Amino acid sequence: MPSQTTTRMPSYSFMDDYSEGAHPALLKALVSSNATQETGYGNDTYCELARQRIRRHLGRDNVGIFFVPSGTSANAISIAACLRPHEAVIAASSGHIVTRETGAVEASGHKIINVAPHQGKLTPMVIERALKDNWHFPHMAKPRLVYISNATEIGTIYTRDELAAIKQVCEQNELILFLDGARIGTALASKANDMTLSDVLELTDIFWIGGTKNGALLGEAVVVKEPRLASEFEFYVKQHGSLLAKGRVIGAQFAELFAEDLYFELARQANVAAETLSRGIAAAGFTVSAATETNQVFAALPLGLIKVLQDHFTFYVWERYGDDEAVIRLLTTWATDSEQVDRFVEMVHQWK
Amino acid sequence: MPSQTTTRMPSYSFMDDYSEGAHPALLKALVSSNATQETGYGNDTYCELARQRIRRHLGRDNVGIFFVPSGTSANAISIAACLRPHEAVIAASSGHIVTRETGAVEASGHKIINVAPHQGKLTPMVIERALKDNWHFPHMAKPRLVYISNATEIGTIYTRDELAAIKQVCEQNELILFLDGARIGTALASKANDMTLSDVLELTDIFWIGGTKNGALLGEAVVVKEPRLASEFEFYVKQHGSLLAKGRVIGAQFAELFAEDLYFELARQANVAAETLSRGIAAAGFTVSAATETNQVFAALPLGLIKVLQDHFTFYVWERYGDDEAVIRLLTTWATDSEQVDRFVEMVHQWK
Amino acid sequence: MPSQTTTRMPSYSFMDDYSEGAHPALLKALVSSNATQETGYGNDTYCELARQRIRRHLGRDNVGIFFVPSGTSANAISIAACLRPHEAVIAASSGHIVTRETGAVEASGHKIINVAPHQGKLTPMVIERALKDNWHFPHMAKPRLVYISNATEIGTIYTRDELAAIKQVCEQNELILFLDGARIGTALASKANDMTLSDVLELTDIFWIGGTKNGALLGEAVVVKEPRLASEFEFYVKQHGSLLAKGRVIGAQFAELFAEDLYFELARQANVAAETLSRGIAAAGFTVSAATETNQVFAALPLGLIKVLQDHFTFYVWERYGDDEAVIRLLTTWATDSEQVDRFVEMVHQWK
Amino acid sequence: MPSQTTTRMPSYSFMDDYSEGAHPALLKALVSSNATQETGYGNDTYCELARQRIRRHLGRDNVGIFFVPSGTSANAISIAACLRPHEAVIAASSGHIVTRETGAVEASGHKIINVAPHQGKLTPMVIERALKDNWHFPHMAKPRLVYISNATEIGTIYTRDELAAIKQVCEQNELILFLDGARIGTALASKANDMTLSDVLELTDIFWIGGTKNGALLGEAVVVKEPRLASEFEFYVKQHGSLLAKGRVIGAQFAELFAEDLYFELARQANVAAETLSRGIAAAGFTVSAATETNQVFAALPLGLIKVLQDHFTFYVWERYGDDEAVIRLLTTWATDSEQVDRFVEMVHQWK
Structure with a gap:
C-alpha cells in the first residue's frame, strides 16, 4: 500500500x-521568467523560444514540439495519440511502459505485446517475430507501434546502425517507431554513441527529450514529425491533464538547456x-x-x-x-x- | 486547429x-529547496511539510493529500478514482469538466449528466431532478458523483448553507460530493463567504485546493477524506502521468502558501x-x-x-x-x- | 437496483x-441453416448470402457489412471505430446513445455534445450551433461525428431533403454522419417517407439496419461505406465481444429478411x-x-x-x-x- | 487484413x-419459445427458468446469473466489472484473453500480467511469483484478479486440489479468482475430472458456463457469487452492448441444457x-x-x-x-x- x-x-x-533540484542555470532562467505576463497553455515566449532552439538542434523547422510534465505523461500521450483502438504496442518486457507506469498505456485502451530484449534493446528479429506471432486478425490486436528507450532501462544505447535497422523493419511493416528519451541526453553524450539528435528525428516517427532526469525540475519535450499528428497533438496533452497553464515553468528550462549545448x-x-x-x-x-x-x-x-x-x-x-x-x-x-x-x-x- | x-x-x-509567474515568496521557497537531494515522487521533505501545513488548516490529521500539476489532472484523476465503470457524474452545463477539459472525464469512461446551473451553482432540486431523470437501470448510467466548483466558473460562491444542503441530498442518495477548488482561495476569501477550509472538508467527500490560479507556478492539492480511496489514490495520480519525480516543485510552493495565511x-x-x-x-x-x-x-x-x-x-x-x-x-x-x-x-x- | x-x-x-420472438420465416431459415458445418465468426454461407442480398438492396457492391447482436453494440462499435481520442459526437439530448445505453459511448472514451432536437430530429442549424459552441481548441473536444436516428426515438422520420441538408453541413465541416437504424424499416416503410435504402447509403457515412425490432430474434447489420474503415471494422466488432462464433444465427435471419422485400x-x-x-x-x-x-x-x-x-x-x-x-x-x-x-x-x- | x-x-x-448449429433439442426449445410476448432484456420467462435450473445444478440460490452472447463479452465484462482502474489481471501467456480477444481487456483499461503456464494451467507458485515481481506501488499496476480457463486452451483440466490451491493463494493475497468456462462442460465431463459445478462455484469468485461450444447457437452464462457485484452486473452487460432485447434466444437454450443433464x-x-x-x-x-x-x-x-x-x-x-x-x-x-x-x-x- x-x-x-x-x-x-x-x-x-x-x-x-x-x-536533485534543477541545475542552477535553469533555476536562474525560471526566476528571470517570473516577472512578466505571459499567454497561457504553452503559447508563451519561453515555450516558443525553447521550441526554436530545439528545432535548431534538430536541424528542422516543421516539427511539432510539445512540453509535458512527466515521462509517464510523455509516453501515455504519445501512444494514445498514435493508435486506433485495435492497435497494439511492441515493447521489451523490461520497458518502462511495461514495468513502471501503472498500466498507463493499457488505461488508454492499448495492449502491449511484450518481447524479450537483448541487453535492454529491441532488434529487427525480435520485432519480426512479434509480427509473426500476432497475425490472427481480427482475433488479435494489430501490432502498430514499436516502443524503444535510448538509453535503455539498463543504461545501454542504440548505435545509429541498430536504430536504422529497426526503422527499416518498421517501415516495411507500417509500424510507427516511438523512442522514449527520458535519458536521451546521456545516450547521445555517451562515448559509445554515434548519433546526433537530428539522426534520432530522422530514424523515428515520434520521440521525446527528457528534462526531468537531465537538469530540469520537471518537463519533457515530445517531438512529433508527422504533420497531421502534430496538428492534433495538443488535444491529447490537454485531455491527459498535462497542458500546464503557466507553460513557462517548462519552457524557460528547456530554452536554457538548448540555448547552446548545456x-x-x-x-x-x-x-x-x-x-x-x-x-x-x-x-x-x-x-x-x-x-x-x-x-x-x-x-x-x-x-x-x-x-x-x-x-x-x-x-x-x-x-x-x-x-x-x-x-x-x-x-x-x-x-x-x-x-x-x-x-x-x-x-x-x-x-x- | x-x-x-x-x-x-x-x-x-x-x-x-x-x-503571471509565481508569487515571489513561492519562487524564493523553490530556490531554497533546490540544493538538497530528496526522495522522489512526492515523498520528499517539502511535500510532507506542505501536507502537514494543509492538514493544520483543515483541522484534521487523517486525510490524504496529493499534489498534481494541473486542474484538469485534479478533476480527471479524482473522478476516475471515485467511480466504477457504470457510474456517472452530475455537473452544471457550465462546469469546467464539461466545457474546458477536452472530454477528459469521458476519456476515462464516464458519462457527465449536464444540468442547468443557477448563477453558476447547483442546487438540491436540480440534483434531485437529475436523479429522477436517470432512473432507468441498467439502461442508464447510474448517477454517483456530484461535481461543483467554488468559486464557480462565473465567479459566484456557495454559502455554507447551500453547500450543506447539497451534501445532505448527496448523502440521502449515496452520491459522492466532489468540489473543484481551482479558485477556492478567492471563494473563501470573498466578503460574501461564511465557510472555512475545514467546513469544505466536512461538507464534501473529495476536493482540491488550486495553486496555479493563486500564487503558484503550477500545482493543485487534492484532499481525499475517505481512507480506502486515499490509500489507493497515488496509483491514479501515477497512472495519469501526474506523479512528478521531483515532487518538491509543487511541495515547496504549497508549504509556503500554507505556512501561515499567505x-x-x-x-x-x-x-x-x-x-x-x-x-x-x-x-x-x-x-x-x-x-x-x-x-x-x-x-x-x-x-x-x-x-x-x-x-x-x-x-x-x-x-x-x-x-x-x-x-x-x-x-x-x-x-x-x-x-x-x-x-x-x-x-x-x-x-x- | x-x-x-x-x-x-x-x-x-x-x-x-x-x-415478440422471430418472424416465422426467419425461424424457419434458422432451423434450415442448423444442419451443416460452417466456418466461424461471420465467414459462413449465411452471413455471406445476407451481405449479398443487402448489397443488392443498397445498389452497391463495395460496402462493408457487419453483423452485431444488439443496437447498443452497433452504436458503440461504430462510434469507437470512427473517432480518435479527442473527437466528440453531436447528438440530440433524446438520442438513444444519450439516454438508454448506460454510457457506452463515453465508456469508449468519447464525449457526446447534447443538442436540442426538433420533433426528435437534428437540423443543420442545430449542428452548426454546436460547432460554434465548441470551437475553443484544444480545451474542447472536437466535434467529429453526428449521430441521428431514423425513425427517431419518438417515431418521426427524416425526409430525403432533411437528410441531404444534414449531410451537406457534415461535409462542409468534416463531420462523419452516422445513422442509427434500429427502426429504419418502419422509417422507410412509412407513408411519409421519400427515401430508399440506397439513398440512406448515399447520404450517410455509416449506418445500421435493425433486425431485433423488425422480425429477427437478434442482430443488426452495420453498413460501412469508407473502405479503410470497413477494412478494420471487424477488429472493433471482435474487441467489443460482438463477433459471434456461429455467425449463421444472425446471417440466416438477415438473408431471409432481404431475400425479397420481407x-x-x-x-x-x-x-x-x-x-x-x-x-x-x-x-x-x-x-x-x-x-x-x-x-x-x-x-x-x-x-x-x-x-x-x-x-x-x-x-x-x-x-x-x-x-x-x-x-x-x-x-x-x-x-x-x-x-x-x-x-x-x-x-x-x-x-x- | x-x-x-x-x-x-x-x-x-x-x-x-x-x-455446428444448435443441438436439436435446443433448436426445438427455441422454436417453442417463439410464440409468446415476453418482457425484454433478460427478464423473460425463459431466462428466469434457465437461472433456476442452473442454480439447482450449483446447489445455491443466491447467485447472480447473467447471459451474454459470446466468450469475449463474458471475459471482458466480468473483468471490467471486478476491477478498479489501477488493478491488473494475472493470466497465462496462452490465455484466451491474452491471445485471441483483440485486446478487449486492455480496451477496458486493464493491464494483463503474463505468466508462463504449466500444461496450459496456472499454479500457486506462478501466481506468487507474479505478485513478487509486481510490488513496486504505485509505479506498478496492482495485481487483483487471476484469470484461468477450465478446460485450458490446450484441453487440459484442473483437479479439485489444484483449483483449491489456487483459490487459497488468491484468498491470502486478496485476489479475485475468475474462471473462463468456455469449455467447462468438457472439463467437468472429463474422465480425469473430480469436480462438480458447485465445486467450481465454491472455489472461484466469478466464472462462466459456455454455451456456444457445447450445444447452443450462442450464449454464455456468467455466474457471480459476490452480492454487491451481482447487483451491479447487469449495468456492465448493457454498457458492453451484450444485453439482448430478446433474452429468450439465450434463455431458452440454457433452460434446455440444464433441464436435466444435457x-x-x-x-x-x-x-x-x-x-x-x-x-x-x-x-x-x-x-x-x-x-x-x-x-x-x-x-x-x-x-x-x-x-x-x-x-x-x-x-x-x-x-x-x-x-x-x-x-x-x-x-x-x-x-x-x-x-x-x-x-x-x-x-x-x-x-x-
Missing part, C-alpha cells in the same frame, strides 16, 4: 537521477561520474555486470561490502547474484558530487 | 488568472482588485452583470468603449448584449497592478 | 417492439397497426400528440381511461399532461394482433 | 467446436469422440503430444500423412515438429460424426 511517509535521505544517494554537457558530466564509479569498482576486482555506457552502473559486490556501503550511501540492491553477492545499481547525474564518487570507490577498494 | 504561434501580450492583461491573503488581494474594477465600472453607470463575489468581473459596456479599452488592455469579450453592447470578462490576481486597475476605471469614466 | 425477477406479461403488450413488408405491417391505433384514438376525440409516422403512437388520455386500459394492456405511461391526463406510448410490430388493436380502440371509444 | 470472403467447408471439419451429456459425447481419435492415432504408432483429457487432440504426424488427411478433413496444423512432422489439432463436439472419426483413424492406420 503506498504510504505518504517521508524518507529523509540518510546519506549520499546514488539511487536515481531525479533526487543539455548534452550535463549528460556528459553524469556519464563521467558513472564511468569513474565503474572503473573504480572494476579496478578493485569486482564485476561490473553491464557495459557502463551512460549514467547507470550495475556492479556485483559481496553482501558484506554492500552492507558497509549502505551505511554511507543510498542505492538499489538490484538482485541477488549467487550466494554471497548481489548486483547493485548506481545512478549519477550532472549534480553528482565527485568527492562522494571517490569516497565510494575508496570504500570498495578498502574492502577485503 | 491548435497553432503553436506565440502571442506576445500587447498590453496589460485582465484575460485570466494564470498569466494562500488566503493572495486571494483577498485578487478579490480587492476585482471589487475596485467592479465598483468603478458601476459608478460610471454601466451594468456589472453578475455579482462580483470573487476575482471575476462581468461588465456590459458599449462596443465603442470596448474598442478603446482593447488598445490598452487584454480581456475576453464574453458575449454580445443587445445591438450596441457586449459583456466583457476581467480577471484579477494577487499580482494585478493597482495602477492598471485605476487606469482602466478612469478610461471607463472618460467614455461618453 | 436492477432485479432479476421475471415479470410475466399480464395482458396484451404494446410496451415495445421486442416482446424486411419492409414487416415494417409496413407495424406501421399499419400504429396508424389504426392512432386514427381510432383520434376519432374518439383524444389528442395524438406526435405525428404517427411509424410504429409509435403517443396519445394524451384521461387518467381514468388509462387505468381501465391498464387492466387489459401493457404500455408506457410516458409523462403527465395537465392535471387529469397523461401521454401514453404504444408500440406495434409485424406481430401485433389486429384484434387486440381493435379491442384497444373500442375501449377508448367506450370511455365517457 | 480481415476479409469477408466465405470459405465453404470443403470436407469434414475437426477445426473447432463452433462449426449440458454434460453433450460434453461427454465430445470427449468420447476425442478419445477415440486420440487412441486410434496412438495405436497407429504416432505421438499424441498432450494428454487428451477433453475435446482437443494434439497429434504429431508425418507431413505426408497430413497432406493426405487434408484432402478429406479440415483441421489446424498447429506447429512444425522436427523436419518431417507437424502437430495438428483436432476438435470434437457433441455433433461429431463417429463415422468420420473412424474414417480419420483408418486413414492414419493405412499410412506407411
Whole structure:
C-alpha cells in the first residue's frame, strides 16, 4: 500500500537521477521568467523560444514540439495519440511502459505485446517475430507501434546502425517507431554513441527529450514529425491533464538547456561520474555486470561490502547474484558530487 | 486547429488568472529547496511539510493529500478514482469538466449528466431532478458523483448553507460530493463567504485546493477524506502521468502558501482588485452583470468603449448584449497592478 | 437496483417492439441453416448470402457489412471505430446513445455534445450551433461525428431533403454522419417517407439496419461505406465481444429478411397497426400528440381511461399532461394482433 | 487484413467446436419459445427458468446469473466489472484473453500480467511469483484478479486440489479468482475430472458456463457469487452492448441444457469422440503430444500423412515438429460424426 511517509535521505544517494533540484542555470532562467505576463497553455515566449532552439538542434523547422510534465505523461500521450483502438504496442518486457507506469498505456485502451530484449534493446528479429506471432486478425490486436528507450532501462544505447535497422523493419511493416528519451541526453553524450539528435528525428516517427532526469525540475519535450499528428497533438496533452497553464515553468528550462549545448554537457558530466564509479569498482576486482555506457552502473559486490556501503550511501540492491553477492545499481547525474564518487570507490577498494 | 504561434501580450492583461509567474515568496521557497537531494515522487521533505501545513488548516490529521500539476489532472484523476465503470457524474452545463477539459472525464469512461446551473451553482432540486431523470437501470448510467466548483466558473460562491444542503441530498442518495477548488482561495476569501477550509472538508467527500490560479507556478492539492480511496489514490495520480519525480516543485510552493495565511491573503488581494474594477465600472453607470463575489468581473459596456479599452488592455469579450453592447470578462490576481486597475476605471469614466 | 425477477406479461403488450420472438420465416431459415458445418465468426454461407442480398438492396457492391447482436453494440462499435481520442459526437439530448445505453459511448472514451432536437430530429442549424459552441481548441473536444436516428426515438422520420441538408453541413465541416437504424424499416416503410435504402447509403457515412425490432430474434447489420474503415471494422466488432462464433444465427435471419422485400413488408405491417391505433384514438376525440409516422403512437388520455386500459394492456405511461391526463406510448410490430388493436380502440371509444 | 470472403467447408471439419448449429433439442426449445410476448432484456420467462435450473445444478440460490452472447463479452465484462482502474489481471501467456480477444481487456483499461503456464494451467507458485515481481506501488499496476480457463486452451483440466490451491493463494493475497468456462462442460465431463459445478462455484469468485461450444447457437452464462457485484452486473452487460432485447434466444437454450443433464451429456459425447481419435492415432504408432483429457487432440504426424488427411478433413496444423512432422489439432463436439472419426483413424492406420 503506498504510504505518504517521508524518507529523509540518510546519506549520499546514488539511487536515481531525479533526487536533485534543477541545475542552477535553469533555476536562474525560471526566476528571470517570473516577472512578466505571459499567454497561457504553452503559447508563451519561453515555450516558443525553447521550441526554436530545439528545432535548431534538430536541424528542422516543421516539427511539432510539445512540453509535458512527466515521462509517464510523455509516453501515455504519445501512444494514445498514435493508435486506433485495435492497435497494439511492441515493447521489451523490461520497458518502462511495461514495468513502471501503472498500466498507463493499457488505461488508454492499448495492449502491449511484450518481447524479450537483448541487453535492454529491441532488434529487427525480435520485432519480426512479434509480427509473426500476432497475425490472427481480427482475433488479435494489430501490432502498430514499436516502443524503444535510448538509453535503455539498463543504461545501454542504440548505435545509429541498430536504430536504422529497426526503422527499416518498421517501415516495411507500417509500424510507427516511438523512442522514449527520458535519458536521451546521456545516450547521445555517451562515448559509445554515434548519433546526433537530428539522426534520432530522422530514424523515428515520434520521440521525446527528457528534462526531468537531465537538469530540469520537471518537463519533457515530445517531438512529433508527422504533420497531421502534430496538428492534433495538443488535444491529447490537454485531455491527459498535462497542458500546464503557466507553460513557462517548462519552457524557460528547456530554452536554457538548448540555448547552446548545456543539455548534452550535463549528460556528459553524469556519464563521467558513472564511468569513474565503474572503473573504480572494476579496478578493485569486482564485476561490473553491464557495459557502463551512460549514467547507470550495475556492479556485483559481496553482501558484506554492500552492507558497509549502505551505511554511507543510498542505492538499489538490484538482485541477488549467487550466494554471497548481489548486483547493485548506481545512478549519477550532472549534480553528482565527485568527492562522494571517490569516497565510494575508496570504500570498495578498502574492502577485503 | 491548435497553432503553436506565440502571442506576445500587447498590453496589460485582465484575460485570466494564470498569466503571471509565481508569487515571489513561492519562487524564493523553490530556490531554497533546490540544493538538497530528496526522495522522489512526492515523498520528499517539502511535500510532507506542505501536507502537514494543509492538514493544520483543515483541522484534521487523517486525510490524504496529493499534489498534481494541473486542474484538469485534479478533476480527471479524482473522478476516475471515485467511480466504477457504470457510474456517472452530475455537473452544471457550465462546469469546467464539461466545457474546458477536452472530454477528459469521458476519456476515462464516464458519462457527465449536464444540468442547468443557477448563477453558476447547483442546487438540491436540480440534483434531485437529475436523479429522477436517470432512473432507468441498467439502461442508464447510474448517477454517483456530484461535481461543483467554488468559486464557480462565473465567479459566484456557495454559502455554507447551500453547500450543506447539497451534501445532505448527496448523502440521502449515496452520491459522492466532489468540489473543484481551482479558485477556492478567492471563494473563501470573498466578503460574501461564511465557510472555512475545514467546513469544505466536512461538507464534501473529495476536493482540491488550486495553486496555479493563486500564487503558484503550477500545482493543485487534492484532499481525499475517505481512507480506502486515499490509500489507493497515488496509483491514479501515477497512472495519469501526474506523479512528478521531483515532487518538491509543487511541495515547496504549497508549504509556503500554507505556512501561515499567505494562500488566503493572495486571494483577498485578487478579490480587492476585482471589487475596485467592479465598483468603478458601476459608478460610471454601466451594468456589472453578475455579482462580483470573487476575482471575476462581468461588465456590459458599449462596443465603442470596448474598442478603446482593447488598445490598452487584454480581456475576453464574453458575449454580445443587445445591438450596441457586449459583456466583457476581467480577471484579477494577487499580482494585478493597482495602477492598471485605476487606469482602466478612469478610461471607463472618460467614455461618453 | 436492477432485479432479476421475471415479470410475466399480464395482458396484451404494446410496451415495445421486442416482446415478440422471430418472424416465422426467419425461424424457419434458422432451423434450415442448423444442419451443416460452417466456418466461424461471420465467414459462413449465411452471413455471406445476407451481405449479398443487402448489397443488392443498397445498389452497391463495395460496402462493408457487419453483423452485431444488439443496437447498443452497433452504436458503440461504430462510434469507437470512427473517432480518435479527442473527437466528440453531436447528438440530440433524446438520442438513444444519450439516454438508454448506460454510457457506452463515453465508456469508449468519447464525449457526446447534447443538442436540442426538433420533433426528435437534428437540423443543420442545430449542428452548426454546436460547432460554434465548441470551437475553443484544444480545451474542447472536437466535434467529429453526428449521430441521428431514423425513425427517431419518438417515431418521426427524416425526409430525403432533411437528410441531404444534414449531410451537406457534415461535409462542409468534416463531420462523419452516422445513422442509427434500429427502426429504419418502419422509417422507410412509412407513408411519409421519400427515401430508399440506397439513398440512406448515399447520404450517410455509416449506418445500421435493425433486425431485433423488425422480425429477427437478434442482430443488426452495420453498413460501412469508407473502405479503410470497413477494412478494420471487424477488429472493433471482435474487441467489443460482438463477433459471434456461429455467425449463421444472425446471417440466416438477415438473408431471409432481404431475400425479397420481407424486411419492409414487416415494417409496413407495424406501421399499419400504429396508424389504426392512432386514427381510432383520434376519432374518439383524444389528442395524438406526435405525428404517427411509424410504429409509435403517443396519445394524451384521461387518467381514468388509462387505468381501465391498464387492466387489459401493457404500455408506457410516458409523462403527465395537465392535471387529469397523461401521454401514453404504444408500440406495434409485424406481430401485433389486429384484434387486440381493435379491442384497444373500442375501449377508448367506450370511455365517457 | 480481415476479409469477408466465405470459405465453404470443403470436407469434414475437426477445426473447432463452433462449426455446428444448435443441438436439436435446443433448436426445438427455441422454436417453442417463439410464440409468446415476453418482457425484454433478460427478464423473460425463459431466462428466469434457465437461472433456476442452473442454480439447482450449483446447489445455491443466491447467485447472480447473467447471459451474454459470446466468450469475449463474458471475459471482458466480468473483468471490467471486478476491477478498479489501477488493478491488473494475472493470466497465462496462452490465455484466451491474452491471445485471441483483440485486446478487449486492455480496451477496458486493464493491464494483463503474463505468466508462463504449466500444461496450459496456472499454479500457486506462478501466481506468487507474479505478485513478487509486481510490488513496486504505485509505479506498478496492482495485481487483483487471476484469470484461468477450465478446460485450458490446450484441453487440459484442473483437479479439485489444484483449483483449491489456487483459490487459497488468491484468498491470502486478496485476489479475485475468475474462471473462463468456455469449455467447462468438457472439463467437468472429463474422465480425469473430480469436480462438480458447485465445486467450481465454491472455489472461484466469478466464472462462466459456455454455451456456444457445447450445444447452443450462442450464449454464455456468467455466474457471480459476490452480492454487491451481482447487483451491479447487469449495468456492465448493457454498457458492453451484450444485453439482448430478446433474452429468450439465450434463455431458452440454457433452460434446455440444464433441464436435466444435457449440458454434460453433450460434453461427454465430445470427449468420447476425442478419445477415440486420440487412441486410434496412438495405436497407429504416432505421438499424441498432450494428454487428451477433453475435446482437443494434439497429434504429431508425418507431413505426408497430413497432406493426405487434408484432402478429406479440415483441421489446424498447429506447429512444425522436427523436419518431417507437424502437430495438428483436432476438435470434437457433441455433433461429431463417429463415422468420420473412424474414417480419420483408418486413414492414419493405412499410412506407411
